[in-house]
Amino acid sequence: MSIETLAYEIGRIAQTDGDHPTGIPQLTLHQRSARTEPMHCIYGLGLGITAQGGKQVTLGDQVIAYGPGQSLLTTVDLPVVSHVTQGNLAQPFLGMMLRLDGNALVQLATEMDLPPLSREPVTRAMSLRPLEAPLLDALTRLVQLLSEPQLIASIAPLIQREIMVRLLSGPHGPYLRQLAAAGSPSHQLAQAMAWLKQNFSREVLVNELASRVHMSPSTFRQHFRNLTGMSPVQYQRQLRLQEARQLMLNQALDASTTAARVGYESASQFSRDYSRLFGAPPQRDIRRMQRLSLVEVAASEA
Known part of the structure:
Protein backbone atom coordinates (compact mmCIF):
# COMPACT_ATOMS: atom_id res chain seq x y z
CA MET A 1 0.00 0.00 0.00
CA SER A 2 1.12 3.59 -0.62
CA ILE A 3 0.16 6.87 1.03
CA GLU A 4 -1.53 7.79 -2.28
CA THR A 5 -3.75 4.72 -1.95
CA LEU A 6 -4.76 5.79 1.56
CA ALA A 7 -5.49 9.32 0.28
CA TYR A 8 -7.65 7.88 -2.51
CA GLU A 9 -9.63 5.73 -0.07
CA ILE A 10 -10.19 8.67 2.32
CA GLY A 11 -11.19 11.00 -0.52
CA ARG A 12 -13.64 8.45 -1.88
CA ILE A 13 -15.62 8.71 1.38
CA ALA A 14 -14.83 12.26 2.58
CA GLN A 15 -15.95 14.04 -0.59
CA THR A 16 -16.83 17.39 1.00
CA ASP A 17 -15.08 19.72 3.42
CA GLY A 18 -15.56 18.72 7.03
CA ASP A 19 -15.08 15.98 9.60
CA HIS A 20 -16.74 12.73 8.60
CA PRO A 21 -17.72 10.13 11.23
CA THR A 22 -17.72 6.59 9.91
CA GLY A 23 -19.27 3.20 10.55
CA ILE A 24 -16.23 2.46 12.72
CA PRO A 25 -16.95 4.60 15.83
CA GLN A 26 -13.27 5.23 16.62
CA LEU A 27 -12.45 6.43 13.08
CA THR A 28 -13.11 9.85 11.56
CA LEU A 29 -12.03 11.09 8.12
CA HIS A 30 -11.26 14.71 7.28
CA GLN A 31 -11.17 16.90 4.18
CA ARG A 32 -10.34 20.58 3.75
CA SER A 33 -10.06 22.33 0.37
CA ALA A 34 -8.18 25.35 1.76
CA ARG A 35 -5.94 26.38 4.63
CA THR A 36 -7.89 26.75 7.87
CA GLU A 37 -7.76 29.13 10.81
CA PRO A 38 -5.95 27.83 13.93
CA MET A 39 -8.50 25.99 16.05
CA HIS A 40 -8.27 25.21 19.78
CA CYS A 41 -9.28 21.62 20.48
CA ILE A 42 -8.55 18.60 22.66
CA TYR A 43 -6.52 15.73 21.23
CA GLY A 44 -7.09 12.48 23.12
CA LEU A 45 -5.40 9.09 22.98
CA GLY A 46 -5.22 8.43 19.26
CA LEU A 47 -3.31 8.37 15.98
CA GLY A 48 -3.56 11.15 13.40
CA ILE A 49 -2.55 10.62 9.77
CA THR A 50 -2.22 13.16 6.99
CA ALA A 51 -2.63 11.34 3.68
CA GLN A 52 -2.56 14.45 1.47
CA GLY A 53 -1.73 18.10 2.18
CA GLY A 54 -0.26 19.36 5.43
CA LYS A 55 -1.21 20.14 9.01
CA GLN A 56 0.29 21.91 12.00
CA VAL A 57 -0.35 21.25 15.68
CA THR A 58 0.90 23.46 18.52
CA LEU A 59 1.27 22.08 22.03
CA GLY A 60 2.53 24.68 24.50
CA ASP A 61 5.73 25.99 22.93
CA GLN A 62 6.13 22.97 20.63
CA VAL A 63 5.08 23.33 16.98
CA ILE A 64 4.61 20.09 15.03
CA ALA A 65 4.17 20.19 11.25
CA TYR A 66 3.35 16.93 9.53
CA GLY A 67 2.32 15.70 6.13
CA PRO A 68 2.03 12.54 4.04
CA GLY A 69 4.23 9.72 5.28
CA GLN A 70 4.14 10.80 8.94
CA SER A 71 1.99 9.75 11.90
CA LEU A 72 1.17 11.76 15.02
CA LEU A 73 0.41 9.86 18.22
CA THR A 74 -1.19 11.52 21.25
CA THR A 75 -1.09 9.56 24.51
CA VAL A 76 -3.15 11.75 26.89
CA ASP A 77 -5.82 14.45 26.58
CA LEU A 78 -4.03 17.60 25.42
CA PRO A 79 -5.35 21.12 24.66
CA VAL A 80 -3.74 21.98 21.33
CA VAL A 81 -4.07 24.45 18.48
CA SER A 82 -4.50 22.71 15.12
CA HIS A 83 -4.88 23.90 11.55
CA VAL A 84 -4.51 22.75 7.95
CA THR A 85 -1.51 24.37 6.26
CA GLN A 86 -1.74 22.77 2.79
CA GLY A 87 -4.89 22.01 0.84
CA ASN A 88 -6.74 23.34 -2.20
CA LEU A 89 -9.62 22.42 -4.50
CA ALA A 90 -7.41 20.36 -6.79
CA GLN A 91 -5.61 18.56 -3.97
CA PRO A 92 -7.53 18.96 -0.72
CA PHE A 93 -6.16 18.08 2.67
CA LEU A 94 -7.12 14.48 3.46
CA GLY A 95 -6.56 12.92 6.86
CA MET A 96 -7.83 10.44 9.39
CA MET A 97 -7.99 10.17 13.17
CA LEU A 98 -8.18 6.83 14.94
CA ARG A 99 -9.02 6.89 18.64
CA LEU A 100 -7.26 4.18 20.63
CA ASP A 101 -8.57 2.08 23.51
CA GLY A 102 -6.37 2.64 26.56
CA ASN A 103 -7.49 -0.54 28.32
CA ALA A 104 -6.83 -2.64 25.21
CA LEU A 105 -3.36 -1.09 24.87
CA VAL A 106 -2.52 -1.95 28.49
CA GLN A 107 -3.69 -5.54 27.97
CA LEU A 108 -1.72 -5.92 24.74
CA ALA A 109 1.42 -4.47 26.33
CA THR A 110 1.27 -7.14 29.04
CA GLU A 111 0.84 -9.91 26.46
CA MET A 112 3.65 -8.83 24.12
CA ASP A 113 7.36 -9.50 24.51
CA LEU A 114 8.46 -5.86 24.51
CA PRO A 115 11.83 -4.38 25.53
CA PRO A 116 11.99 -2.84 29.01
CA LEU A 117 11.25 0.84 29.43
CA SER A 118 14.19 3.20 29.74
CA ARG A 119 14.57 5.41 32.79
CA GLU A 120 14.72 8.58 30.71
CA PRO A 121 12.70 11.60 31.92
CA VAL A 122 9.08 11.93 30.84
CA THR A 123 8.84 13.40 27.33
CA ARG A 124 5.99 15.17 25.61
CA ALA A 125 2.75 13.29 25.17
CA MET A 126 2.95 13.63 21.38
CA SER A 127 5.11 11.56 19.09
CA LEU A 128 5.72 12.31 15.39
CA ARG A 129 7.18 9.36 13.52
CA PRO A 130 7.47 8.09 9.92
CA LEU A 131 4.53 5.93 8.86
CA GLU A 132 5.97 2.44 8.44
CA ALA A 133 4.71 0.28 5.56
CA PRO A 134 2.97 -2.43 7.68
CA LEU A 135 1.12 0.20 9.74
CA LEU A 136 0.14 2.10 6.57
CA ASP A 137 -1.18 -1.15 5.12
CA ALA A 138 -3.34 -1.84 8.20
CA LEU A 139 -4.72 1.72 8.26
CA THR A 140 -5.59 1.54 4.56
CA ARG A 141 -7.39 -1.78 5.04
CA LEU A 142 -9.38 -0.24 7.91
CA VAL A 143 -10.59 2.62 5.67
CA GLN A 144 -11.33 0.21 2.80
CA LEU A 145 -13.47 -1.86 5.18
CA LEU A 146 -15.96 1.02 5.28
CA SER A 147 -17.09 -0.12 1.81
CA GLU A 148 -18.25 -3.42 3.35
CA PRO A 149 -20.46 -2.31 6.24
CA GLN A 150 -21.77 -5.82 6.83
CA LEU A 151 -18.22 -6.95 7.74
CA ILE A 152 -17.24 -4.04 10.00
CA ALA A 153 -18.39 -5.61 13.28
CA SER A 154 -16.38 -8.77 12.60
CA ILE A 155 -13.21 -7.43 10.96
CA ALA A 156 -12.66 -3.89 12.28
CA PRO A 157 -11.70 -5.05 15.82
CA LEU A 158 -9.08 -7.38 14.31
CA ILE A 159 -7.50 -4.62 12.22
CA GLN A 160 -7.62 -2.19 15.14
CA ARG A 161 -5.85 -4.76 17.31
CA GLU A 162 -3.20 -5.17 14.62
CA ILE A 163 -2.72 -1.39 14.51
CA MET A 164 -2.24 -1.22 18.29
CA VAL A 165 0.25 -4.12 18.20
CA ARG A 166 2.24 -2.37 15.48
CA LEU A 167 2.18 0.91 17.41
CA LEU A 168 3.43 -0.78 20.59
CA SER A 169 6.24 -2.57 18.74
CA GLY A 170 7.18 0.31 16.43
CA PRO A 171 8.73 3.79 16.79
CA HIS A 172 5.75 5.05 18.84
CA GLY A 173 6.07 2.12 21.23
CA PRO A 174 8.05 3.74 24.07
CA TYR A 175 5.45 6.51 24.42
CA LEU A 176 2.57 4.03 24.64
CA ARG A 177 4.43 1.71 27.01
CA GLN A 178 5.16 4.64 29.32
CA LEU A 179 1.42 5.28 29.40
CA ALA A 180 0.57 1.62 29.96
CA ALA A 181 3.16 0.88 32.67
Missing part, protein backbone atom coordinates in the same frame (compact mmCIF):
# COMPACT_ATOMS: atom_id res chain seq x y z
CA ALA A 182 1.51 1.18 36.10
CA GLY A 183 3.58 3.41 38.35
CA SER A 184 5.38 5.20 35.51
CA PRO A 185 5.26 9.02 35.55
CA SER A 186 3.23 9.07 32.32
CA HIS A 187 0.69 6.65 33.78
CA GLN A 188 0.41 8.68 36.98
CA LEU A 189 0.03 11.95 35.08
CA ALA A 190 -2.63 10.43 32.82
CA GLN A 191 -4.62 9.67 35.98
CA ALA A 192 -4.24 13.26 37.15
CA MET A 193 -5.34 14.60 33.76
CA ALA A 194 -8.38 12.32 33.76
CA TRP A 195 -9.35 13.74 37.16
CA LEU A 196 -8.86 17.31 35.92
CA LYS A 197 -10.98 16.62 32.83
CA GLN A 198 -13.85 15.29 34.98
CA ASN A 199 -13.53 18.06 37.59
CA PHE A 200 -12.37 21.05 35.57
CA SER A 201 -14.90 23.37 37.23
CA ARG A 202 -13.50 22.70 40.71
CA GLU A 203 -10.65 24.66 42.23
CA VAL A 204 -7.40 22.82 41.55
CA LEU A 205 -4.92 22.47 44.41
CA VAL A 206 -1.69 21.23 42.91
CA ASN A 207 -0.46 19.73 46.21
CA GLU A 208 -3.62 17.63 46.52
CA LEU A 209 -3.46 16.59 42.87
CA ALA A 210 0.17 15.54 43.29
CA SER A 211 -0.79 13.54 46.38
CA ARG A 212 -3.51 11.74 44.40
CA VAL A 213 -0.85 10.29 42.08
CA HIS A 214 1.78 9.77 44.79
CA MET A 215 4.24 12.45 43.67
CA SER A 216 5.81 15.34 45.46
CA PRO A 217 4.40 18.71 44.31
CA SER A 218 7.70 19.78 42.72
CA THR A 219 8.14 16.48 40.84
CA PHE A 220 4.50 16.56 39.76
CA ARG A 221 4.81 20.10 38.37
CA GLN A 222 8.02 19.27 36.52
CA HIS A 223 6.71 16.06 34.93
CA PHE A 224 3.37 17.68 34.09
CA ARG A 225 5.07 20.53 32.23
CA ASN A 226 7.44 18.12 30.48
CA LEU A 227 4.51 16.05 29.25
CA THR A 228 2.04 18.77 28.28
CA GLY A 229 4.08 21.93 27.79
CA MET A 230 2.03 23.75 30.44
CA SER A 231 1.41 23.85 34.18
CA PRO A 232 -1.53 22.01 35.82
CA VAL A 233 -3.31 25.34 36.38
CA GLN A 234 -2.83 26.36 32.71
CA TYR A 235 -4.08 22.92 31.64
CA GLN A 236 -7.22 23.26 33.73
CA ARG A 237 -7.81 26.80 32.46
CA GLN A 238 -7.70 25.62 28.85
CA LEU A 239 -10.15 22.82 29.64
CA ARG A 240 -12.51 25.36 31.22
CA LEU A 241 -12.28 27.84 28.35
CA GLN A 242 -12.74 25.23 25.63
CA GLU A 243 -15.79 23.87 27.42
CA ALA A 244 -17.08 27.44 27.78
CA ARG A 245 -16.71 28.04 24.05
CA GLN A 246 -18.70 24.90 23.25
CA LEU A 247 -21.43 25.84 25.74
CA MET A 248 -21.86 29.29 24.19
CA LEU A 249 -21.84 27.86 20.65
CA ASN A 250 -24.16 24.92 21.26
CA GLN A 251 -26.47 26.18 24.01
CA ALA A 252 -26.44 29.93 23.31
CA LEU A 253 -25.49 30.74 26.91
CA ASP A 254 -24.32 34.25 27.79
CA ALA A 255 -20.79 34.85 29.05
CA SER A 256 -21.71 35.38 32.71
CA THR A 257 -23.73 32.17 32.94
CA THR A 258 -21.02 30.25 31.12
CA ALA A 259 -18.28 31.61 33.38
CA ALA A 260 -20.07 30.32 36.47
CA ARG A 261 -20.84 26.99 34.79
CA VAL A 262 -17.15 26.24 34.11
CA GLY A 263 -15.92 27.32 37.53
CA TYR A 264 -15.06 31.02 37.29
CA GLU A 265 -16.04 33.20 40.24
CA SER A 266 -15.33 36.40 38.29
CA ALA A 267 -16.96 37.07 34.92
CA SER A 268 -14.38 39.75 34.15
CA GLN A 269 -11.52 37.33 34.81
CA PHE A 270 -13.26 34.81 32.56
CA SER A 271 -13.46 37.39 29.78
CA ARG A 272 -9.77 38.29 30.15
CA ASP A 273 -8.66 34.65 30.07
CA TYR A 274 -10.98 33.91 27.15
CA SER A 275 -9.62 36.84 25.13
CA ARG A 276 -6.05 35.81 25.88
CA LEU A 277 -6.63 32.26 24.62
CA PHE A 278 -8.97 32.81 21.68
CA GLY A 279 -7.90 36.30 20.61
CA ALA A 280 -11.26 38.04 21.17
CA PRO A 281 -13.86 38.55 23.94
CA PRO A 282 -16.52 35.82 24.23
CA GLN A 283 -19.36 37.42 22.27
CA ARG A 284 -17.14 38.57 19.39
CA ASP A 285 -15.40 35.20 19.20
CA ILE A 286 -18.70 33.28 19.15
CA ARG A 287 -20.02 35.48 16.32
CA ARG A 288 -16.83 34.77 14.37
CA MET A 289 -17.12 31.02 15.00
CA GLN A 290 -20.74 31.06 13.83
CA ARG A 291 -19.74 32.84 10.60
CA LEU A 292 -17.00 30.27 9.99
CA SER A 293 -19.49 27.45 10.51
CA LEU A 294 -21.86 28.97 7.97
CA VAL A 295 -19.03 29.30 5.44
CA GLU A 296 -18.08 25.63 5.96
CA VAL A 297 -21.68 24.50 5.51
CA ALA A 298 -22.02 26.55 2.31
CA ALA A 299 -18.74 25.11 0.97
CA SER A 300 -19.83 21.52 1.69
CA GLU A 301 -23.15 22.07 -0.10
CA ALA A 302 -21.60 23.74 -3.14
Whole structure:
Protein backbone atom coordinates (compact mmCIF):
# COMPACT_ATOMS: atom_id res chain seq x y z
CA MET A 1 0.00 0.00 0.00
CA SER A 2 1.12 3.59 -0.62
CA ILE A 3 0.16 6.87 1.03
CA GLU A 4 -1.53 7.79 -2.28
CA THR A 5 -3.75 4.72 -1.95
CA LEU A 6 -4.76 5.79 1.56
CA ALA A 7 -5.49 9.32 0.28
CA TYR A 8 -7.65 7.88 -2.51
CA GLU A 9 -9.63 5.73 -0.07
CA ILE A 10 -10.19 8.67 2.32
CA GLY A 11 -11.19 11.00 -0.52
CA ARG A 12 -13.64 8.45 -1.88
CA ILE A 13 -15.62 8.71 1.38
CA ALA A 14 -14.83 12.26 2.58
CA GLN A 15 -15.95 14.04 -0.59
CA THR A 16 -16.83 17.39 1.00
CA ASP A 17 -15.08 19.72 3.42
CA GLY A 18 -15.56 18.72 7.03
CA ASP A 19 -15.08 15.98 9.60
CA HIS A 20 -16.74 12.73 8.60
CA PRO A 21 -17.72 10.13 11.23
CA THR A 22 -17.72 6.59 9.91
CA GLY A 23 -19.27 3.20 10.55
CA ILE A 24 -16.23 2.46 12.72
CA PRO A 25 -16.95 4.60 15.83
CA GLN A 26 -13.27 5.23 16.62
CA LEU A 27 -12.45 6.43 13.08
CA THR A 28 -13.11 9.85 11.56
CA LEU A 29 -12.03 11.09 8.12
CA HIS A 30 -11.26 14.71 7.28
CA GLN A 31 -11.17 16.90 4.18
CA ARG A 32 -10.34 20.58 3.75
CA SER A 33 -10.06 22.33 0.37
CA ALA A 34 -8.18 25.35 1.76
CA ARG A 35 -5.94 26.38 4.63
CA THR A 36 -7.89 26.75 7.87
CA GLU A 37 -7.76 29.13 10.81
CA PRO A 38 -5.95 27.83 13.93
CA MET A 39 -8.50 25.99 16.05
CA HIS A 40 -8.27 25.21 19.78
CA CYS A 41 -9.28 21.62 20.48
CA ILE A 42 -8.55 18.60 22.66
CA TYR A 43 -6.52 15.73 21.23
CA GLY A 44 -7.09 12.48 23.12
CA LEU A 45 -5.40 9.09 22.98
CA GLY A 46 -5.22 8.43 19.26
CA LEU A 47 -3.31 8.37 15.98
CA GLY A 48 -3.56 11.15 13.40
CA ILE A 49 -2.55 10.62 9.77
CA THR A 50 -2.22 13.16 6.99
CA ALA A 51 -2.63 11.34 3.68
CA GLN A 52 -2.56 14.45 1.47
CA GLY A 53 -1.73 18.10 2.18
CA GLY A 54 -0.26 19.36 5.43
CA LYS A 55 -1.21 20.14 9.01
CA GLN A 56 0.29 21.91 12.00
CA VAL A 57 -0.35 21.25 15.68
CA THR A 58 0.90 23.46 18.52
CA LEU A 59 1.27 22.08 22.03
CA GLY A 60 2.53 24.68 24.50
CA ASP A 61 5.73 25.99 22.93
CA GLN A 62 6.13 22.97 20.63
CA VAL A 63 5.08 23.33 16.98
CA ILE A 64 4.61 20.09 15.03
CA ALA A 65 4.17 20.19 11.25
CA TYR A 66 3.35 16.93 9.53
CA GLY A 67 2.32 15.70 6.13
CA PRO A 68 2.03 12.54 4.04
CA GLY A 69 4.23 9.72 5.28
CA GLN A 70 4.14 10.80 8.94
CA SER A 71 1.99 9.75 11.90
CA LEU A 72 1.17 11.76 15.02
CA LEU A 73 0.41 9.86 18.22
CA THR A 74 -1.19 11.52 21.25
CA THR A 75 -1.09 9.56 24.51
CA VAL A 76 -3.15 11.75 26.89
CA ASP A 77 -5.82 14.45 26.58
CA LEU A 78 -4.03 17.60 25.42
CA PRO A 79 -5.35 21.12 24.66
CA VAL A 80 -3.74 21.98 21.33
CA VAL A 81 -4.07 24.45 18.48
CA SER A 82 -4.50 22.71 15.12
CA HIS A 83 -4.88 23.90 11.55
CA VAL A 84 -4.51 22.75 7.95
CA THR A 85 -1.51 24.37 6.26
CA GLN A 86 -1.74 22.77 2.79
CA GLY A 87 -4.89 22.01 0.84
CA ASN A 88 -6.74 23.34 -2.20
CA LEU A 89 -9.62 22.42 -4.50
CA ALA A 90 -7.41 20.36 -6.79
CA GLN A 91 -5.61 18.56 -3.97
CA PRO A 92 -7.53 18.96 -0.72
CA PHE A 93 -6.16 18.08 2.67
CA LEU A 94 -7.12 14.48 3.46
CA GLY A 95 -6.56 12.92 6.86
CA MET A 96 -7.83 10.44 9.39
CA MET A 97 -7.99 10.17 13.17
CA LEU A 98 -8.18 6.83 14.94
CA ARG A 99 -9.02 6.89 18.64
CA LEU A 100 -7.26 4.18 20.63
CA ASP A 101 -8.57 2.08 23.51
CA GLY A 102 -6.37 2.64 26.56
CA ASN A 103 -7.49 -0.54 28.32
CA ALA A 104 -6.83 -2.64 25.21
CA LEU A 105 -3.36 -1.09 24.87
CA VAL A 106 -2.52 -1.95 28.49
CA GLN A 107 -3.69 -5.54 27.97
CA LEU A 108 -1.72 -5.92 24.74
CA ALA A 109 1.42 -4.47 26.33
CA THR A 110 1.27 -7.14 29.04
CA GLU A 111 0.84 -9.91 26.46
CA MET A 112 3.65 -8.83 24.12
CA ASP A 113 7.36 -9.50 24.51
CA LEU A 114 8.46 -5.86 24.51
CA PRO A 115 11.83 -4.38 25.53
CA PRO A 116 11.99 -2.84 29.01
CA LEU A 117 11.25 0.84 29.43
CA SER A 118 14.19 3.20 29.74
CA ARG A 119 14.57 5.41 32.79
CA GLU A 120 14.72 8.58 30.71
CA PRO A 121 12.70 11.60 31.92
CA VAL A 122 9.08 11.93 30.84
CA THR A 123 8.84 13.40 27.33
CA ARG A 124 5.99 15.17 25.61
CA ALA A 125 2.75 13.29 25.17
CA MET A 126 2.95 13.63 21.38
CA SER A 127 5.11 11.56 19.09
CA LEU A 128 5.72 12.31 15.39
CA ARG A 129 7.18 9.36 13.52
CA PRO A 130 7.47 8.09 9.92
CA LEU A 131 4.53 5.93 8.86
CA GLU A 132 5.97 2.44 8.44
CA ALA A 133 4.71 0.28 5.56
CA PRO A 134 2.97 -2.43 7.68
CA LEU A 135 1.12 0.20 9.74
CA LEU A 136 0.14 2.10 6.57
CA ASP A 137 -1.18 -1.15 5.12
CA ALA A 138 -3.34 -1.84 8.20
CA LEU A 139 -4.72 1.72 8.26
CA THR A 140 -5.59 1.54 4.56
CA ARG A 141 -7.39 -1.78 5.04
CA LEU A 142 -9.38 -0.24 7.91
CA VAL A 143 -10.59 2.62 5.67
CA GLN A 144 -11.33 0.21 2.80
CA LEU A 145 -13.47 -1.86 5.18
CA LEU A 146 -15.96 1.02 5.28
CA SER A 147 -17.09 -0.12 1.81
CA GLU A 148 -18.25 -3.42 3.35
CA PRO A 149 -20.46 -2.31 6.24
CA GLN A 150 -21.77 -5.82 6.83
CA LEU A 151 -18.22 -6.95 7.74
CA ILE A 152 -17.24 -4.04 10.00
CA ALA A 153 -18.39 -5.61 13.28
CA SER A 154 -16.38 -8.77 12.60
CA ILE A 155 -13.21 -7.43 10.96
CA ALA A 156 -12.66 -3.89 12.28
CA PRO A 157 -11.70 -5.05 15.82
CA LEU A 158 -9.08 -7.38 14.31
CA ILE A 159 -7.50 -4.62 12.22
CA GLN A 160 -7.62 -2.19 15.14
CA ARG A 161 -5.85 -4.76 17.31
CA GLU A 162 -3.20 -5.17 14.62
CA ILE A 163 -2.72 -1.39 14.51
CA MET A 164 -2.24 -1.22 18.29
CA VAL A 165 0.25 -4.12 18.20
CA ARG A 166 2.24 -2.37 15.48
CA LEU A 167 2.18 0.91 17.41
CA LEU A 168 3.43 -0.78 20.59
CA SER A 169 6.24 -2.57 18.74
CA GLY A 170 7.18 0.31 16.43
CA PRO A 171 8.73 3.79 16.79
CA HIS A 172 5.75 5.05 18.84
CA GLY A 173 6.07 2.12 21.23
CA PRO A 174 8.05 3.74 24.07
CA TYR A 175 5.45 6.51 24.42
CA LEU A 176 2.57 4.03 24.64
CA ARG A 177 4.43 1.71 27.01
CA GLN A 178 5.16 4.64 29.32
CA LEU A 179 1.42 5.28 29.40
CA ALA A 180 0.57 1.62 29.96
CA ALA A 181 3.16 0.88 32.67
CA ALA A 182 1.51 1.18 36.10
CA GLY A 183 3.58 3.41 38.35
CA SER A 184 5.38 5.20 35.51
CA PRO A 185 5.26 9.02 35.55
CA SER A 186 3.23 9.07 32.32
CA HIS A 187 0.69 6.65 33.78
CA GLN A 188 0.41 8.68 36.98
CA LEU A 189 0.03 11.95 35.08
CA ALA A 190 -2.63 10.43 32.82
CA GLN A 191 -4.62 9.67 35.98
CA ALA A 192 -4.24 13.26 37.15
CA MET A 193 -5.34 14.60 33.76
CA ALA A 194 -8.38 12.32 33.76
CA TRP A 195 -9.35 13.74 37.16
CA LEU A 196 -8.86 17.31 35.92
CA LYS A 197 -10.98 16.62 32.83
CA GLN A 198 -13.85 15.29 34.98
CA ASN A 199 -13.53 18.06 37.59
CA PHE A 200 -12.37 21.05 35.57
CA SER A 201 -14.90 23.37 37.23
CA ARG A 202 -13.50 22.70 40.71
CA GLU A 203 -10.65 24.66 42.23
CA VAL A 204 -7.40 22.82 41.55
CA LEU A 205 -4.92 22.47 44.41
CA VAL A 206 -1.69 21.23 42.91
CA ASN A 207 -0.46 19.73 46.21
CA GLU A 208 -3.62 17.63 46.52
CA LEU A 209 -3.46 16.59 42.87
CA ALA A 210 0.17 15.54 43.29
CA SER A 211 -0.79 13.54 46.38
CA ARG A 212 -3.51 11.74 44.40
CA VAL A 213 -0.85 10.29 42.08
CA HIS A 214 1.78 9.77 44.79
CA MET A 215 4.24 12.45 43.67
CA SER A 216 5.81 15.34 45.46
CA PRO A 217 4.40 18.71 44.31
CA SER A 218 7.70 19.78 42.72
CA THR A 219 8.14 16.48 40.84
CA PHE A 220 4.50 16.56 39.76
CA ARG A 221 4.81 20.10 38.37
CA GLN A 222 8.02 19.27 36.52
CA HIS A 223 6.71 16.06 34.93
CA PHE A 224 3.37 17.68 34.09
CA ARG A 225 5.07 20.53 32.23
CA ASN A 226 7.44 18.12 30.48
CA LEU A 227 4.51 16.05 29.25
CA THR A 228 2.04 18.77 28.28
CA GLY A 229 4.08 21.93 27.79
CA MET A 230 2.03 23.75 30.44
CA SER A 231 1.41 23.85 34.18
CA PRO A 232 -1.53 22.01 35.82
CA VAL A 233 -3.31 25.34 36.38
CA GLN A 234 -2.83 26.36 32.71
CA TYR A 235 -4.08 22.92 31.64
CA GLN A 236 -7.22 23.26 33.73
CA ARG A 237 -7.81 26.80 32.46
CA GLN A 238 -7.70 25.62 28.85
CA LEU A 239 -10.15 22.82 29.64
CA ARG A 240 -12.51 25.36 31.22
CA LEU A 241 -12.28 27.84 28.35
CA GLN A 242 -12.74 25.23 25.63
CA GLU A 243 -15.79 23.87 27.42
CA ALA A 244 -17.08 27.44 27.78
CA ARG A 245 -16.71 28.04 24.05
CA GLN A 246 -18.70 24.90 23.25
CA LEU A 247 -21.43 25.84 25.74
CA MET A 248 -21.86 29.29 24.19
CA LEU A 249 -21.84 27.86 20.65
CA ASN A 250 -24.16 24.92 21.26
CA GLN A 251 -26.47 26.18 24.01
CA ALA A 252 -26.44 29.93 23.31
CA LEU A 253 -25.49 30.74 26.91
CA ASP A 254 -24.32 34.25 27.79
CA ALA A 255 -20.79 34.85 29.05
CA SER A 256 -21.71 35.38 32.71
CA THR A 257 -23.73 32.17 32.94
CA THR A 258 -21.02 30.25 31.12
CA ALA A 259 -18.28 31.61 33.38
CA ALA A 260 -20.07 30.32 36.47
CA ARG A 261 -20.84 26.99 34.79
CA VAL A 262 -17.15 26.24 34.11
CA GLY A 263 -15.92 27.32 37.53
CA TYR A 264 -15.06 31.02 37.29
CA GLU A 265 -16.04 33.20 40.24
CA SER A 266 -15.33 36.40 38.29
CA ALA A 267 -16.96 37.07 34.92
CA SER A 268 -14.38 39.75 34.15
CA GLN A 269 -11.52 37.33 34.81
CA PHE A 270 -13.26 34.81 32.56
CA SER A 271 -13.46 37.39 29.78
CA ARG A 272 -9.77 38.29 30.15
CA ASP A 273 -8.66 34.65 30.07
CA TYR A 274 -10.98 33.91 27.15
CA SER A 275 -9.62 36.84 25.13
CA ARG A 276 -6.05 35.81 25.88
CA LEU A 277 -6.63 32.26 24.62
CA PHE A 278 -8.97 32.81 21.68
CA GLY A 279 -7.90 36.30 20.61
CA ALA A 280 -11.26 38.04 21.17
CA PRO A 281 -13.86 38.55 23.94
CA PRO A 282 -16.52 35.82 24.23
CA GLN A 283 -19.36 37.42 22.27
CA ARG A 284 -17.14 38.57 19.39
CA ASP A 285 -15.40 35.20 19.20
CA ILE A 286 -18.70 33.28 19.15
CA ARG A 287 -20.02 35.48 16.32
CA ARG A 288 -16.83 34.77 14.37
CA MET A 289 -17.12 31.02 15.00
CA GLN A 290 -20.74 31.06 13.83
CA ARG A 291 -19.74 32.84 10.60
CA LEU A 292 -17.00 30.27 9.99
CA SER A 293 -19.49 27.45 10.51
CA LEU A 294 -21.86 28.97 7.97
CA VAL A 295 -19.03 29.30 5.44
CA GLU A 296 -18.08 25.63 5.96
CA VAL A 297 -21.68 24.50 5.51
CA ALA A 298 -22.02 26.55 2.31
CA ALA A 299 -18.74 25.11 0.97
CA SER A 300 -19.83 21.52 1.69
CA GLU A 301 -23.15 22.07 -0.10
CA ALA A 302 -21.60 23.74 -3.14
